Amino acid sequence: MLGKYIGQMVELVYMDRAGHITQRQIRINSVRGGRIRASAGADGSPRTFLEQGILAWRPILHKDGEAGIC
Secondary structure (H helix, E strand, C coil): CCHHHCCCEEEEEEECCCCCEEEEEEEEEEEECCEEEEEECCCCEEEEEEHHHEEEEEECECCCCCECCC
16 A cells, blocks of 8 residues: 555544544555554654554655655
């Protein structure tokens, strides 16, 4: 699902195990075994997301409309 966006910025809506819903902008580092490892926040802190918790996602596009490394 998100494997083709490794190294790119993605915006996602995520529901954690406690049922809290958040919207985040992340840079995907790896996708394996239903887990997405990413850098999130202004400081790039490492986070792990479960694929089953992703409610919606979209690539973050440049001004020219191309997805890529921001």
